[in-house]
Amino acid sequence: MYQLTARDIRRRNRFCVLQAVYAADGHTSRQEIAQATGLSFATVGNMIAELLDVGVLAELGYDAPGIGRPRARLAINPVRGTLLGVDIAETSVHFDLFDLAMSVLRSVEIPVDPAATRPDDVAELIIRGIGELTAGDADRVLGIGLSVPGLVEPEGGVSVFSPYWHWHNVPLKELLERRLPHPLYLDNPLKASTAAQLWFGAGRDVDDLIVVTLRAGVGIGVVIDGMLYRGVTNSAGEWGHTNLVLDGRACSCGRNGCVEAYVSAPGIVQTLRELAPSSPLISGDDARTIAAIAAAAARGDSVALEVIDKTGQYLGVAVANLVNLFNPRTMVFGDLVANHLGTPLLEVTRRVAAHHAMSDPFDAVTLQLCTLRHNPASLGAATFALEGFLADRETFGSIAARRALRASST
Numbered sequence: 001m002y003q004l005t006a007r008d009i010r011r012r013n014r015f016c017v018l019q020a021v022y023a024a025d026g027h028t029s030r031q032e033i034a035q036a037t038g039l040s041f042a043t044v045g046n047m048i049a050e051l052l053d054v055g056v057l058a059e060l061g062y063d064a065p066g067i068g069r070p071r072a073r074l075a076i077n078p079v080r081g082t083l084l085g086v087d088i089a090e091t092s093v094h095f096d097l098f099d100l101a102m103s104v105l106r107s108v109e110i111p112v113d114p115a116a117t118r119p120d121d122v123a124e125l126i127i128r129g130i131g132e133l134t135a136g137d138a139d140r141v142l143g144i145g146l147s148v149p150g151l152v153e154p155e156g157g158v159s160v161f162s163p164y165w166h167w168h169n170v171p172l173k174e175l176l177e178r179r180l181p182h183p184l185y186l187d188n189p190l191k192a193s194t195a196a197q198l199w200f201g202a203g204r205d206v207d208d209l210i211v212v213t214l215r216a217g218v219g220i221g222v223v224i225d226g227m228l229y230r231g232v233t234n235s236a237g238e239w240g241h242t243n244l245v246l247d248g249r250a251c252s253c254g255r256n257g258c259v260e261a262y263v264s265a266p267g268i269v270q271t272l273r274e275l276a277p278s279s280p281l282i283s284g285d286d287a288r289t290i291a292a293i294a295a296a297a298a299r300g301d302s303v304a305l306e307v308i309d310k311t312g313q314y315l316g317v318a319v320a321n322l323v324n325l326f327n328p329r330t331m332v333f334g335d336l337v338a339n340h341l342g343t344p345l346l347e348v349t350r351r352v353a354a355h356h357a358m359s360d361p362f363d364a365v366t367l368q369l370c371t372l373r374h375n376p377a378s379l380g381a382a383t384f385a386l387e388g389f390l391a392d393r394e395t396f397g398s399i400a401a402r403r404a405l406r407a408s409s410t
């Protein structure tokens with residue numbers, strides 16, 4: 001079993017302290033952070049001293065005088081630097097530039113030409129979007145996180161397999177590093193969306209969580225005891241490619257009957273085509289079709305309501321399997337499909353899942369829609385960059401060394 005080093009423990013404590021400051025949504029104190037994290041007051045004090053030294057935190061002043069010593073109020077220093085989150089999807093690349101308080105400063109979205117999806121083509125789009133967002137202040141960028149569809153090996157920044165573009169073992173990080181001076185952090189949308197929930201969403205309040213991503217591809221992020229579960233090859237969460245219907249529809253992965261073939265955006269459009277081949281809701285773009293289904297359902301359109309009902313039945317069975325397997329406290333549904341079909345889809349899903357799941361695990365779980373203000377994949381990608389900055393040995397190692405030297409000389 002892997003043994004945590006003192007540096008690992010220090011980094012984890014640094015994460016915990018900063019997460020508590022973000023969760024305070026404004027400002028907080030050392031005492032409140034110690035209470036929220038369960039860390040000792042001395043440990044919290046040391047972590048805050050480091051974060052103040054590198055400018056991540058700022059002291060805003062003190063509580064009004066009362067009984068006892070006044071408490072210094074702490075907050076994120078938003079102008080310390082910027083973080084860039086890149087959501088590389090099948091049809092577009094979305095870019096968000098965040099300040100350190102994780103507020104979006106600027107955004108841009110560039111469509112992906114279906115005829116130009118070679119690694120060099122996509123790398124060129126990424127370079128272009130980053131250049132547009134960081135023009136004039138590129139030196140303030142602390143790191144760039146990229147959410148890449150499919151299987152990703154994050155350590156080397158390799159796209160192991162992308163079924164949409166038929167990529168195999170593409171060294172995307174290496175391609176980008178040649179032209180970008182900033183630290184790069186890569187993973188897939190499932191892990192990115194889950195990181196966003198851990199830092200800024202439902203994962204703040206629960207230790208056992210499943211984040212369901214429903215877009216052109218579908219999958220889950222799994223949090224167990226407060227930690228993102230990756231599996232041996234970082235492929236944990238490929239729930240979209242588990243079997244739902246024997247000898248069912250063809251899936252993008254080359255198999256048949258996968259969850260993704262029924263509850264993804266293309267899968268839902270296929271359900272609509274099967275129910276009403278000449279429906280005016282069908283367009284040449286899956287996202288527009290999903291939006292049209294949602295609008296029509298709100299008007300009471302019977303075909304749209306039937307599409308949502310059928311999709312909810314498929315999703316409910318697949319969700320019941322997750323409830324039985326993982327026994328989570330919370331399941332969060334997000335991205336394109338959940339954003340558009342929302343509550344009507346979740347209501348059917350909940351009803352069907354209750355029928356198929358074991359009663360005790362289902363009674364213990366809460367099913368909810370994502371409430372994050374920003375694109376979960378780009379926010380989570382930027383969070384990877386934040387984590388990378390907080391784990392930087394050179395920055396925080398030198399701070400710790402200087403503080404130890406000062407302590408020994410007093």
